Amino acid sequence: MGTALLRLQGVVAGYGRGDVLHGVDLTVEEGAVTCLIGPNGAGKSTVLKTVSGLLRPKRGRITLLGRDIGGLSPQAVLSHGVVHVPQERSLFPSMSVWDNVLMGGFVLRDRAVVRRRIEHIADRFPIVANRRHERAGSLSGGEQKIVEIARALMLDPVLVLMDEPSTGLDPRARQLVFHTITEINEGGRTVLLVEQNARSGLAIAHHGAVMESGRVRLEGTGSSLLADPEVARLFLGAAPANRG
Amino acid sequence: MHLLVQAVILGILIGGVYALMASGLTLVFGIMRVINVAQGAMVILGAYLSYTLFSSVGIDPLLSILLIAPVMFALGVGIHRVFIRALRAESGEEMSLLVTWATALAIEGVLSVTYTTNLRSTIPGYAQRSWIILGYRVAEVRVFGFVISVVILSALSLLLARTRFGRSVRATVQNPTSAKLLGVDADRVSALGFGIGISTAAAAGAVFGIIYPFNPGSHYDLISRLLSIVVLGGLGSLGGAVVAALLLGVGESVVAVMISPSWSSFVFFIVLIVILVFRPQGLFGVRERGAL
Amino acid sequence: MSALLEVRALTKRFGGVTAVDGCTFEVSAGSITALIGPNGSGKTTVFNMVTGYLRPDAGAVSFDGRRASRPDPARFYRAGLSRTFQQPRVFRELTLVENLAVAANRPWWALLGRDVPPTDRRRAEEVLADFRLGDLMGNKARELSFGQQKLLEFAAVLMGRPKLVLLDEPTAGVNPVMVETMEQHIRDLHRQGITFLVVEHEMNLVMRLCDPVIVLDHGAKLAEGRPAEVQRDPLVLDAYLGT
């Protein structure tokens, strides 16, 4: 740990008219879980989209292990080992659950690897096996989210970008997902996580960053941000009265 | 009774040819949500190409499919590159209607200039031969056409359902953003898919040209039928297109024989409307869960 | 308290899957009832049937003492039933203000009147400001972030005069601070006599806000009761909360 895997310097980006990110500086250290939090509309998802190539930065530099990846196509960014699980629904609704997960390994040429991985995934996420023939679009919101996360495990990336993976999940599934993230990380992969479930997110993160209005406002270790009363008041909401 | 059976047989054979013509349309829609109004013009173009190869070089029109298909494929890829891709972003379906309609006009114009508007037909030796099976007359060309349809349609559905390319095609249409994120080159896939859809018009055109006389304006009549077939079968469903085409063929020919040709398409259209009102997604279309 | 919404033996099948299986419960007038359950337990499907988006295969829904004959969301809405969607649905090409104006319940003869009457505009501006969307109110809804779209959907509910509001995971993707604002609005409306039925996975909120709590599992009711009771119910612990 300690070396920067991903570095954003003064990144400015937006959707057509007007800018959304007004100079974002952010460092994601290799081997760490970094959690990005902030109010709705702060620009968290935009940061991820800019990194994965869905959006082209207007100014600033984005580097992965020192190589410039700013403005590359999503395909090219993927080939550098960056996987992005977006916030919006991203399954292919009329394809079967199984085919959806297969698509996760689209860039893999080795069939044996694909088979091994998908079996491993089906073990961990029973829904993939149980509902394999069902059309993904017919699953419930939470079930779809699980399949999306499962699909992301098909590749063996350097960096995983996860945009609010816990939305819509029941408490068990949420635990499973956070557990999985920790496990991925322990397997040596770096994770950049966006979470509105900020307390849980920061809890598993080594490092945290707070965004507001298109800029990174605060950075620190996960626990220090959690402990900061100012952060709590402005971004985390009142401490839960009765924890379930 | 004899008349009725004869009408049904004929209808099935007609339906086979329509299925082939409609398959490209439904395929392109299934791949990229583009209603290719130019598909009729593409079929006519295919008919002209095979006519030319036959009348000037003497290549059998059915064999000429093998030569024309790559040309049509390239044309499809080209049209996609220049026009369709530029649209993909926001304006979507309606604009694609207009673009492909303009393409149809352009094709009609080019054909009018090169071939004049005289009616043509490709007449190989077997064009007017027919077999008599159990007392029923079956035109040979139509059987060939039907067989070609079945072969091409099966190949297409295998390609889409079973291969990696097929999966990437379906993925791209259903969610282009996440397809990109998984490493699919969406532009290339759509272009290939569009090309394949257009190249089916080569086979359809070659067969069409033997059975019916055609001129550059023939695509107008064709396209309304093809659209009806594709919608009745369920947009994007190959199997649906086949069933709907057979339904159209048999229905029209039975009504034509039993009542009058003046009412045959009328009856088909009324049936189409009634079915769509109760099953807006068509016979084989599936209703998406949507955002519920 | 009388039952505002009654759901009797409601059943819905999709091909082989039985999404809702003989589900029966009541929502009494003036309550904030929670409907919880694991992913895929049929909560959203129940909502869809109650609000007229899906036709039940069996069973009946009655609202305000009247049994719904044919599913028609618009009629249900005008009878006082308002809902949000789990996956936010907004009118993408309309501005935020217009989004809210559409949702304002107006009689049919207002059809040829102004699109956004001043009263609606004022109310909309107020509500949007509350959710920190004031700066964006002239923007098109498709320019909102995910969480902002959820907030907009929630705000739309505040425009009508519903009797019963059904919220499908209102807080999913919403910043915790904004969740508090949302909670505040729910309590305000509740005080004005509006009834709520809330689907939610955020247990803290459920325990704070709702009473009673209904637990769904595999499309049928598993448990019902005060939050504290439900929280201790071994069946619920096993099926949903886990440990």
Added chain:
Amino acid sequence: KGTNSTNTKPIVIGISLSASGDFSDPSAAAKKGYELWAKTVDAHGGIMGRQVQLKIVDDTSSPDQVVTNYQNLITKDKVDIVFGPFSTLLSAPAAKVANRYGYAFIEPAGGGPAIFDENLHNIFFVQPAPVVDSGTVFANYILSLPADQRPKTAGYPELDDPFAAPIAETVRQKFEAAGITTVFKQIYPAETAEFTTIVTKLAHASPDIVVGGTQVADAFGLVKAMISEKFSPKFLFLSNGSNDPVNFPDKIGASNVNGVFGAGDWFEDEKSPGNAEFVAAYHAAYGPGPIDSTSAEAYACGQILQAVVSKVGSLDNGKIIAALHQGSWASVEGNLSWNSVGEPQGQDLLVEWIGGKLVPVYPASVALAAPTIPKPNWAG
């Protein structure tokens, strides 16, 4: 205007034709006839010493555009004379425009009943007979046969089109009056491409004689289907299509044409006024090969104009109209005369394919050969 003898400006004749759409085919043939006439006239010093200049514009087979075109030709370009477009469907609205401005409407191709029902005084249809009567000559011939050769049963496939179905209907009335039983009658829509169903049913009824009220494309389709269904009646008459010397053998196969009847308003070997000159000029201009009768009709329009202008000595449309209603006018279409609504008063001729060639066979006065009956079987 234009009576000044020192005027040497060319005479401008406005014509709208279809470069695209349904009527583009025959329009092309009409254009050849018009242009050939203009060239011939100019080579002979023009009309009243003035050269002839054609202004041909495109109507894309649309009635809106045809109206616009004649408006523009008459009121904007102020042409001296107008000739008709192709098809009654376009001629009818166009004739109204011409009528509004008092122009004579000399037209080669608008002979359907609708156009004469208008009672317009300015129309002159340059063919020997109105379209509905083009089957009459065939009916007369059949009814002139001795009783044992006469067909007993008849079938009538008819295209739903203002100048196809009415022809067959006229024949049917005559036949039924003469005791020939109708065993098949079917109207089919204009866009019909599939003729096998019709022929299947026709073959089932198996009439001795088939009278097709057809246009060109459907005539080919009908015959092709008859060939592939191997149904060959004793007599086969088609109101259009079979009289096309170029496309008919091309479309159905040269070996299948023999014995098929058609009606013609003009024929290449005809001895009508100026015909030999026309045919020679045509071949000189467009090469050898058969000539579409539409070209002759268009050419005849020019001949008639030339004659009438020479007679009245002016380009005044009022005088031209008045003059044309008097007497008879010589052209490659024969000597034509019109009643007050523009219907020509002559008779078409009956042609038949004999030995692979189209030959006039009736009435006897113009026949170059005797009809051969019955029709041989299809060669396949």
Added chain:
Amino acid sequence: MNRLSAAGLARGGVVMCALVAFPFVFSQHWVLNMAFFVLMYAGLAQAWNLLGGYSGYISLGHVAFFGLGAYSEAILFSHIGIGSRGFLPLLVLPAIGIAVALTSVPVAWVALRTRHMTFAIVTLTLLFVVQQLAFNLRGLTHGSQGVSVPSPTFSLYERPFYLALLAIFALATLVTWHVRRDRLGLMLFAIRDDEDKARGVGVRATEAKVFTFAVSVGMTAMIGAVWAYYIGYVYPQFAIDPLVMIGSLLPVFLGGAGTVWGPVLGAFILVPAQQWLAYRYGASELYLIAYAAVFLAIILLLPRGILPSIADMVARRRDGRTTPRLPVGSAREEIAS
């Protein structure tokens, strides 16, 4: 808002006055003839836009109602014998419009159960159904023989037709303009975005759609009636012509669907261009290609239609100068007036 509406009204007034004055300033027949067709397509486009542009329901069958209007006019002559060759046939227009609108209600109610492409195809089918009826119901329509409508003898032949069309066009524009600002318009836009959601917030979608459809085709029918009287002949294939359908659709998309002046602008550019190209270059047979090429170029350069594309450009320029977001206001209005 009020100020904006007033400005829009003023602008509309100026345009209308110019259009009224036109046939009194220009009296060449060919000019008026051209103007007649421009107004005809502008009116058709505007009427179509009311449904297609606002609610997103792409009807490919409007021309069936154009034909219905044309046949109504012709049949009033030939069967009922309203006999007059003067202004009476123009005075019956409102009756025809209302009658056709009412007739269309059940049709609309059925057709509007389908959506998107299916609706487009169902309406296209409707076009062919009505055309076939026109062919086959010979007693009423004389089938393929067509019905003739006696020509009137107006002093300046085209002027009364022009003015009649102008009245319908003005009505269509006024309706479109008003709907854009009223609650009905808001509902139609909501339906275009997400009909299911709209129903869920109480929008009476069916009623709104059917009402709009009826108004839209009623106006279309009136235009058809004027056309029939002007042309003088009604044939099934010309009265119910897919090409007329396309001709009335193109201006909408060229100018900008869902805007008030876009379709009008589109018609004022396209119709003269098309008639001129055909008149001038038609005989060279390159006409079709040229037309298609021009058309494709426009689509590629201005993919959303002229007015919205210009609005976009203006907005982008304004954004470039000032960093903050769009000023508060309705995005719909930007392109509206």
